[in-house]
Amino acid sequence: MSELRPTETGLKSGLDRDRNRGDDAIPRHVAVIMDGNGRWAERQGLARTEGHRAGLEAVRKIVRAADDLGIGFLTLFAFSSENWNRPKQEVDLLMRLPEEFFELDLPEVIERGCRIRTIGRMERLPPNVRRTLENAKQRTESGTGMQLVFALSYGGRAEIVDAARRLLREHEQGQLDPDGLDEKMFAAHLDLPELPDVDLLIRTGREWRISNFLLWQLAYAEIHVTDCMFPDFGREELEAAIADFHARERRFGQTGAQVREGS
Ligand code: FPP
Numbered sequence: 001m002s003e004l005r006p007t008e009t010g011l012k013s014g015l016d017r018d019r020n021r022g023d024d025a026i027p028r029h030v031a032v033i034m035d036g037n038g039r040w041a042e043r044q045g046l047a048r049t050e051g052h053r054a055g056l057e058a059v060r061k062i063v064r065a066a067d068d069l070g071i072g073f074l075t076l077f078a079f080s081s082e083n084w085n086r087p088k089q090e091v092d093l094l095m096r097l098p099e100e101f102f103e104l105d106l107p108e109v110i111e112r113g114c115r116i117r118t119i120g121r122m123e124r125l126p127p128n129v130r131r132t133l134e135n136a137k138q139r140t141e142s143g144t145g146m147q148l149v150f151a152l153s154y155g156g157r158a159e160i161v162d163a164a165r166r167l168l169r170e171h172e173q174g175q176l177d178p179d180g181l182d183e184k185m186f187a188a189h190l191d192l193p194e195l196p197d198v199d200l201l202i203r204t205g206r207e208w209r210i211s212n213f214l215l216w217q218l219a220y221a222e223i224h225v226t227d228c229m230f231p232d233f234g235r236e237e238l239e240a241a242i243a244d245f246h247a248r249e250r251r252f253g254q255t256g257a258q259v260r261e262g263s
Pocket of ligand 1 (some may be wrong): 034035036037038040041052055056059064077078079083098101150205214227230
């Protein structure tokens, strides 16, 4: 299925490590801002929508590569809350992509043991898109491999507001003591409570922005920005991003000396 096995690259294969533990070489949670589809298309004299179609092919490549490498969670920013403001023709095309992906790829996703998850305001998506996603989620529910998270109609601030709303409802029902509220409890009310902090954020398309993505979960993420436009992003570029991650010293507020001493 894949041309280059991860062991040939010096990285451990997904098969011989516990993908939910995380280790020095493989980040547990990788999140991707898939930017540059439009510019990729324009450079080739194609319509922007062709760029998104090419982006879908890159999604296929990155999902296979991430699974082969043993990544635990791969979160893809597929459609932001702000993307609803794009021209109707572009929004319509973007809304067709989940169906196109799962029609062809669901069997492989199941075979790999991946589990499909979503974050974002699903209620805004057209009913057929919701059905496609629900079906994919149900059919992969027992998957114990990589969790593949699609952020659709998603905004980080909206997710935090929704969490606050859920907490307020619990408070109204007398189930929440405000003094007992801490970060762990707050995180448990986000769209996908099991989603761990992001270890590595990749942004393609050269822009240095977070764009309202995973604001809560990105608190300690290492950020890798690449000039590569998303349709050109594949296994090699993912491995380069992981190598970059590996070269970083993650301090989580400690000094470099403390981290090196392991205190
Ligand atoms: C941003 O590029 C990209 C998007 C808004 C859409 C990304 C979606 C995919 C790559 C496919 C999603 C697949 C599934 C299965 C849901 P842009 O158009 O802003 O690029 P530009 O900055 O060059 O204009």
